[in-house]
Amino acid sequence: MKTTLDELLAFTTVVDSGSITAAAEQLGQTTSGVSRALSRLEEKLEVTLLQRTTRRLELTEEGQAFLHQARKIVASVEEAEEQMALRRQRPAGRLRVNAASPFVLHVIVPLVPGFRALYPEIELELHSSDQIIDLIEQRTDLAIRIGPLRDSTLHARPLGSNRLRMLASPGYINAHGHPTSVENLSEHSLLGFTQPDSLNQWPLRHAMGLNWPITPSIKASSGETLRQLALEGTGIVCLADFMTAQDRAEGRLVQVLEAHTVDVQQPIHAVYYRNTALASRITCFLDYVSEQMKL
Incomplete structure (x- = not known):
């Protein structure tokens, strides 16, 4: 069974705070919950990480060696979360859009300079197709469809008419x-x-x-x-x-x-495959196009 991030976080927080009780308060968990997480971690690793006495917790030699790696993993996850938060504020990454060639030429292309000025870190890819494509097969983030929608498996956002x-x-x-x-x-x-x-x-x-x-x-x-x-x-x-x-x-x-x-x-819709919240680069593109089409 693989080690979980919660177990690593419990371990590093106990070490940093000096006790299971203090770690539980810091993590917003119960003392018993943190204690069980530590026990599960030691069982999975088949080593003792902390010597528990009535007065204090002390790292074993194995615990000292493992602590360094655990800190690196927790720090990497925190950095990744910070990067995602930053991307929500400053959307970035590749955005692949598919639409019929007339819509690309007459609607999207004139909007590109303004969109790029607002979101310079988004790498925009425009693909023209006069046929309906499979978004997953073509690795496409979203497509613009004109006329009544037929595919009920797609999420759709109206852009105008x-x-x-x-x-x-x-x-x-x-x-x-x-x-x-x-x-x-x-x-x-x-x-x-x-x-x-x-x-x-x-x-x-x-x-x-x-x-x-x-x-x-x-x-x-x-x-x-x-x-x-x-x-x-x-x-x-x-x-x-x-x-x-x-x-x-x-x-x-x-x-x-x-x-x-x-x-x-x-009707003109943007369609996409998503069951959770849209990536910020997709949302800001849809917001921008929708707003400009109303002008």
């Missing part, structure tokens, strides 16, 4: 005109996703419901690829506001079928 809009470039509109109705979309070039099919259900109000299934003229796995295609005047696309806000503000993309568009807010 983003509206979906149908958009096209002025060049495309000049060449092909605005679609005049939802049904009129069949006469236009539509840009959609390779998967999942749910992303090709556009939030448009029509006689049969509130979603319009499209047949894409061009498909891509990445929203950023579809954005670039739309900017080139290739067709009409349905994308979230977080990746098109600047394009709309500067007139590179314009909304179409606005009167028919259902106000759908895509």
